[in-house]
Amino acid sequence: MQPITISWCALALALTPFTASAQTLAAADMRPGRSLDGAWHWSVDPYRDGVAGFHGGPPGESTARFQDRIQADEAEKRPNALFEFDMQRSPVTHLPGSWIGHAPEMRYYQGLVWYQRTFDWQPAGPGKRVYLRFGSADHAASVFLNGKPVGKHVGAFTPFAFDVTALLRPGSNQITLGVDSARTDRDVPPPVTDWETYGGITRSIRLVTVPETFVDDAFVRLGRDGRIAVSARLLGPQAAGMPIRLAIPALGAALEGRTDGEGNWTASLAAPRALRRWSPDNPTLYDVEIAAGADRFTDRIGFRTIAVQGDRILLNGKPIFLRGISMHEEELGKDPVRAMSPAATRALFAEIKQGLHGNFVRLAHYPHDEGTTRLADEMGLLVWSEVPVYWRVAWDDADTLATARRMIAENIRRDRNRAAIMLWSVANETPVSDARNAFLRTLIGDVRALDDSRLVTAALLSTRQGKVMRIDDPLVADLDVMAINTYNGWYSDDPLAALPSFEWRSPVDKPLIFSEFGADALHGYHDAAAAPHKFSEEYQAEYYRRTLEMAARVPFLQGLSPWILKDFRSPRRQHPVYQQGWNRKGLISETGQRKLAFAVLAEDYAKREKAERRCPSPNATRPLPPRDPRPCP
Numbered sequence: 001m002q003p004i005t006i007s008w009c010a011l012a013l014a015l016t017p018f019t020a021s022a023q024t025l026a027a028a029d030m031r032p033g034r035s036l037d038g039a040w041h042w043s044v045d046p047y048r049d050g051v052a053g054f055h056g057g058p059p060g061e062s063t064a065r066f067q068d069r070i071q072a073d074e075a076e077k078r079p080n081a082l083f084e085f086d087m088q089r090s091p092v093t094h095l096p097g098s099w100i101g102h103a104p105e106m107r108y109y110q111g112l113v114w115y116q117r118t119f120d121w122q123p124a125g126p127g128k129r130v131y132l133r134f135g136s137a138d139h140a141a142s143v144f145l146n147g148k149p150v151g152k153h154v155g156a157f158t159p160f161a162f163d164v165t166a167l168l169r170p171g172s173n174q175i176t177l178g179v180d181s182a183r184t185d186r187d188v189p190p191p192v193t194d195w196e197t198y199g200g201i202t203r204s205i206r207l208v209t210v211p212e213t214f215v216d217d218a219f220v221r222l223g224r225d226g227r228i229a230v231s232a233r234l235l236g237p238q239a240a241g242m243p244i245r246l247a248i249p250a251l252g253a254a255l256e257g258r259t260d261g262e263g264n265w266t267a268s269l270a271a272p273r274a275l276r277r278w279s280p281d282n283p284t285l286y287d288v289e290i291a292a293g294a295d296r297f298t299d300r301i302g303f304r305t306i307a308v309q310g311d312r313i314l315l316n317g318k319p320i321f322l323r324g325i326s327m328h329e330e331e332l333g334k335d336p337v338r339a340m341s342p343a344a345t346r347a348l349f350a351e352i353k354q355g356l357h358g359n360f361v362r363l364a365h366y367p368h369d370e371g372t373t374r375l376a377d378e379m380g381l382l383v384w385s386e387v388p389v390y391w392r393v394a395w396d397d398a399d400t401l402a403t404a405r406r407m408i409a410e411n412i413r414r415d416r417n418r419a420a421i422m423l424w425s426v427a428n429e430t431p432v433s434d435a436r437n438a439f440l441r442t443l444i445g446d447v448r449a450l451d452d453s454r455l456v457t458a459a460l461l462s463t464r465q466g467k468v469m470r471i472d473d474p475l476v477a478d479l480d481v482m483a484i485n486t487y488n489g490w491y492s493d494d495p496l497a498a499l500p501s502f503e504w505r506s507p508v509d510k511p512l513i514f515s516e517f518g519a520d521a522l523h524g525y526h527d528a529a530a531a532p533h534k535f536s537e538e539y540q541a542e543y544y545r546r547t548l549e550m551a552a553r554v555p556f557l558q559g560l561s562p563w564i565l566k567d568f569r570s571p572r573r574q575h576p577v578y579q580q581g582w583n584r585k586g587l588i589s590e591t592g593q594r595k596l597a598f599a600v601l602a603e604d605y606a607k608r609e610k611a612e613r614r615c616p617s618p619n620a621t622r623p624l625p626p627r628d629p630r631p632c633p
Contacts, residue, residue, distance in 0.1 A: 522535055
């Protein structure tokens with residue numbers, strides 16, 4: 001065999017975003033396929049030798065990790081061949097899971113890591129396509145199959161899929177990924193955050209088989225007009241003018257039509273009388289099928305409406321108060337690797353739903369795994385979903401805006417059939433400027449174009465004059481729901497006893513969510529002093545009591561998502577006694593022990609839940625405060 005020759009054009013193609021057209025593949029986890037999770041070889045590449053030589057040209061045979069050959073065999077055939085890597089004899093790890101768990105020295109590694117495995121394949125037969133789909137890879141992934149470039153995806157939290165039908169071969173196939181966690185100030189998110197990077201492949205990898213013409217995207221929902229609406233897009237040579245049919249068997253509902261010249265279909269039908277609307281109390285889901293040619297697209301979908309009316313949030317036409325909390329995508333345990341199995345997610349959601357009496361979760365600060373949003377559908381938790389437009393974003397950079405817009409689109413297309421999702425958020429704690437306002441208004445416009453059935457929000461900051469908190473961000477005029485992160489008493493030296501006297505003022509008649517508030521506490525650290533020390537469980541509990549008293553006095557407040565459910569990894573938090581690389585604002589520790597503040601919030605939410613069950617009428621002006629003795633309106 002001749003020494004490998006790598007075309008610089010081919011390599012540049014592979015390392016340029018969107019070399020192959022990444023597809024939506026909505027509900028891909030419901031389609032027939034083959035998991036590629038499991039054992040993979042990995043090789044660290046801190047100087048990126050697998051991408052370019054030390055003079056800047058293409059990598060040579062000795063360093064090109066993606067070449068389709070077995071290095072040991074080549075070295076035996078050609079004693080003079082030089083390989084400074086050997087993927088087949090590199091260490092083995094099990095994916096999905098961040099490289100933080102691969103070896104102790106990977107704890108704070110930032111850079112490029114290569115992954116490789118082989119798998120056997122038999123052709124799917126004529127009229128079939130095969131896609132290679134990744135749930136996510138942090139942060140940029142370059143994909144190769146049998147030594148050939150497939151494509152690249154940038155962005156750590158949304159799925160991507162490539163058509164690999166022409167690159168698969170009968171028998172053994174080799175797949176190689178270069179995953180680079182390093183980010184620049186022009187990336188989304190930028191390098192400075194308050195959570196662990198978790199570089200690597202943190203969600204499942206699958207080969208998905210579909211007909212040559214198939215349903216690539218479908219959006220089925222209950223419109224505010226009370227009709228079931230469907231928007232579908234076919235992809236393939238027969239997409240135009242194809243007969244297409246929507247069916248919801250349990251409701252006896254069906255709708256037929258034909259796609260237009262671009263393969264799109266939009267239609268609606270009256271909601272059947274038997275339809276049960278999805279809600280946290282009754283999370284009813286229906287099997288839905290869209291048939292087009294040889295393809296059968298299936299999903300499990302709940303039907304409900306979300307709206308605002310003045311300063312109220314309406315679920316199915318009735319006011320609802322969002323009893324929530326925020327959470328990161330991180331499993332319980334001393335050494336999490338962002339491997340969110342269904343059991344790991346269920347354990348956290350149970351703490352919210354049963355432990356806290358919650359009905360709402362803010363999935364911060366990026367799109368979480370699609371299994372998480374499916375479980376929210378199943379368990380009945382309303383969801384705030386957001387993209388990591390976070391802190392110091394390059395507002396004036398066109399490429400940064402393009403990345404954020406793509407993330408919004410990928411997130412919405414993946415999850416807009418999830419009844420649980422009620423809020424799309426476009427940003428968190430971003431400083432006000434003209435460039436920022438224009439950037440975020442573009443994202444807001446994209447959200448409304450992609451999904452007119454939900455509400456748009458962003459976690460904003462407020463200004464303060466004495467004890468008056470003013471919601472004066474110019475973006476509030478563009479949002480359906482205002483959201484403010486407030487930390488008086490933690491990131492300020494205000495006495496906790498003063499918090500209930502703070503007054504909140506809004507320039508608009510819109511509902512408000514306190515999207516964050518919280519205080520750190522190390523589980524097991526107690527301080528019985530009259531004025532307990534910060535980082536003690538007593539301080540955190542008193543902080544919650546006083547902040548909840550303040551919240552009860554804000555008449556237009558319609559939801560809470562305190563920061564945060566569980567202590568989570570954050571390299572910026574390095575106090576040697578209390579933090580040690582963890583943000584300690586969790587109501588439970590990293591291993592699941594409840595802190596004193598957990599009971600404080602649970603008691604408040606239980607009283608709110610009881611008041612709401614006592615006053616279920618859609619004519620109520622707003623959910624009653626938890627201690628309000630008045631009769632129902």
